[in-house]
Amino acid sequence: MLRPRWLGVLALCLVVAGVFAWLGQWQLSRAVDMQPLPEGATEQVQPIDEVVQPGEYLPEPLVGQRVTVTGGFVADDFVVVSSRYNDGVEGYWVTGQFRLATAEDPTSIAVAVGWAATEEEAFAALEQLSADAAARDADAAALAVTGRLISDEGPVPPSPSVDPFTQTRMSPAALLSRWSDIEDLEVYRPYLVAETASGTLDDITTRPPDLGSGVNWLNIFYAAEWAVFAGFAFYMWYRLSRDAWEKEVEDIEDAAAA
Template identity: 85%
Template sequence: MQPGEYLPEPLVGQRVTVTGAFVPDDYIVVSSRYNDGVEGYWVTGQFRVATAEAPTSLAVAVGWAATEEEALAAAEQLSEDAAERPNDAAALALTGRLISDEGPVPPPQSADPLTLTRMSPAALLSRWSDADGIDVYRPYLVSETASEPLQQITTRPPDQGSGVNWLNIFYAAEWAIFAGFAFYMWYRLARDAWEKEVEDLEDAAAA
């Protein structure tokens, strides 16, 4: 998958591992995030992917907090930790599930104009401080681990399903019914024509 592309449906929720490093000062809090039915906040970060040829970033949901104060404090601490990381340090291996972009929406009228309520990499990109000339993946990653005091974000694996394409089966059945009806109509017309021809021959013979 290339930066900017939509996440194909079969890949939604798949577990992946990426390597790279978090960008300091680009930890942003997203509100209205539910974890096991409890509303709270996500702390998100810009993860610069190490394996990409051009500078490329992936938005990552790092962890969940019950209050905005906890989320902001965690974001500040994570930013400090990222800033202290040596430039020559080995790339981080980050594992989580890929999720489709939720799309940006304006905040409620009564809220702070900078409030984010959707996990939208496009909206996060507009807030990142280190984003000049970078490519960005459209989906985001939900990390399977969280740093204290954040809690792990609950995610579900994708439904494996039965592998049966019911739409194709429906179309096949529809065509089978149509073909059967067409054959029946042809049979009726052919039989009617044959019966009329027989009647005409009988009438001619009787005359």
């Protein structure tokens, strides 16, 4: 172990273990929220651009944050999303592309407008909302929508036995593929659940987010893993050097026997 070759391997292991230790410390620094949101912070309505920017992921502490947006709905871009529960009752959401009036570049956010108990009611409301949006005067004052920001649920392809356009997850990425006029369009990753439904739809029930304990146990687990990896680097040095020593001893014994 004191030979230059194995001292060099030990130095390399020290570097590797140091990198692993730094990664473990980084994970620990992210495991505990040292500046948690004060109680009730998510219930204070804020402009959306003060919470998240288009294309960015919504930070976990801000999931459920109440925000307000101003602009208008795009007439042809209302979509029904199925398998949505409201107070334990399964039904449908009517969603729309809401084009922000406050952004310099074309920017939209997916908005869950309201809930319907049946598919027929949902599509009837969709047609009425589309007609209202189309009839809206372009010079009219911008609409203001207040609601909660929720993280993208991720797209899921429908089963082969249903309409290929059936949507069961609230995914702005999937909705974007069905929207019109999307060239150079910036889109928010989270979606907005409107507090007040439009037309004949029912309000979607939402609740304040649980603040939790402020400790991310998954990050703590990752930090422990990095510590194990750092120890394993030294074990590898010990194991390799011991194997080399055992081989030399074996060669000496073989030579003596010969």
